[in-house]
Amino acid sequence: ETGVTxxxxxxxxxxxxxxxLRCSSQSGHNTVSWYQQALGQGPQFIFQYYREEENGxxxxxxxxxxxxxxxxxxxxxxxxxxxxxxxxxxxxxxRDLGGRYNEQFFGPGTRLTVL
Amino acid sequence: xxxxxxxxxxxxxxxxxxxxMNCSYKTSINNxxxxxxxxxxxxVHLILxxxxxxxxxxxxxxxxxxxxxxxxxxxxxxxxxxxTASYFCATVGASGGSYIPTFGRGTSxxxxx
Numbered sequence: 001e002t003g004v005t006x007x008x009x010x011x012x013x014x015x016x017x018x019x020x021l022r023c024s025s026q027s028g029h030n031t032v033s034w035y036q037q038a039l040g041q042g043p044q045f046i047f048q049y050y051r052e053e054e055n056g057x058x059x060x061x062x063x064x065x066x067x068x069x070x071x072x073x074x075x076x077x078x079x080x081x082x083x084x085x086x087x088x089x090x091x092x093x094x095r096d097l098g099g100r101y102n103e104q105f106f107g108p109g110t111r112l113t114v115l
Numbered sequence: 116x117x118x119x120x121x122x123x124x125x126x127x128x129x130x131x132x133x134x135x136m137n138c139s140y141k142t143s144i145n146n147x148x149x150x151x152x153x154x155x156x157x158x159v160h161l162i163l164x165x166x167x168x169x170x171x172x173x174x175x176x177x178x179x180x181x182x183x184x185x186x187x188x189x190x191x192x193x194x195x196x197x198x199t200a201s202y203f204c205a206t207v208g209a210s211g212g213s214y215i216p217t218f219g220r221g222t223s224x225x226x227x228x
Contacts, residue, residue: 004157033215042119042203042218043158056215088155104216106150106157 004093004107012113018079021110023091025072031055032074033104034066035090043090049074050096078112086114119147119204119219127225134191136222138204139184147180148216149189150203158203161189166209196228 005024013019025032031050035043045058049068063079072093078085088111092104122137138147146165150158164171164180164187171178177190191198201223205216 035218037155039155040220042205042220045215045217048215058215090157092158102214103160103163105160108157109155111155 004091004105006089006091006107006110008110009108010111010113012115013081014115015081015083017081017114018077019081019112021076021078021089021091021112023074023076023093023107025074025093026105029093029095029105030072031094031096031102032068032072033092033094034074034076035092036060036085037088037090037109038084039087046076081114083114086112088112119206119217121202121204121219121222123222124220125223125225127227128194130194130196130226130228132194132226134194134198134224134226136189136202136204136224138187138189138219140187140204140206141185142206143209144182145207145209145214147187148205148207149176149178149187150205150218152201152203152221154200161202191224194224194226196226198224199226200224 007022033048034046037043047057048055052068065077067075088109090109091107094102094104119138119140148163149161152158175192180187201221203221205218
């Protein structure tokens with residue numbers, strides 16, 4: 001069974017640029033969630049995708065957007081990068097069985113630095 | 116906003132000692148989970164306790180939940196240097212159909228060999 005993978009591991013961008021982060025779900029999982037973790041903080045929920053549709057969103061502006069593909073892999077896109085976007089971005093996958101909480105499995109994260 | 120708040124923020128102990136971390140939360144929950152994170156890497160799920168449970172064990176880990184006090188504790192017995200990590204509690208709400216866990220800021224644990 002393959003775990004959750006994320007790419008790239010590290011990324012440096014400048015303010016105003018755009019970035020795309022990628023996540024491959026664990027085998028058999030159909031739901032992907034993205035989190036932002038600033039230094040010294042806990043992960044903050046960005047959004048979740050289920051069957052290629054956004055299925056919940058945290059308190060993040062529209063310049064944070066995502067996609068989920070038929071193979072359940074996912075992308076997180078951030079436009080017009082700001083310095084405060086510097087963080088560890090975590091992807092988590094789960095198998096939604098409908099109507100109940102399902103354990104999430106996290107990837108190793110992508111460390112984004114915005115200069 | 117962060118639902119769970121861990122206490123203490125940092126904990127430093129010697130190998131072999133027990134480590135206790137606490138988590139307080141504000142609203143009714145469906146379940147509460149504890150995670151571990153090594154050096155800014157991905158989170159590893161340790162244990163989940165449901166709102167109708169009071170205590171769970173997993174190896175050297177013991178988790179308690181007191182819904183009347185809206186608090187949980189994580190006990191690591193006979194700690195090892197390899198337990199050095201950040202530990203987070205996360206709550207899943209009881210209402211609204213949302214099963215997104217809300218994380219606290221974490222407790223940084225250092226176990227000295």
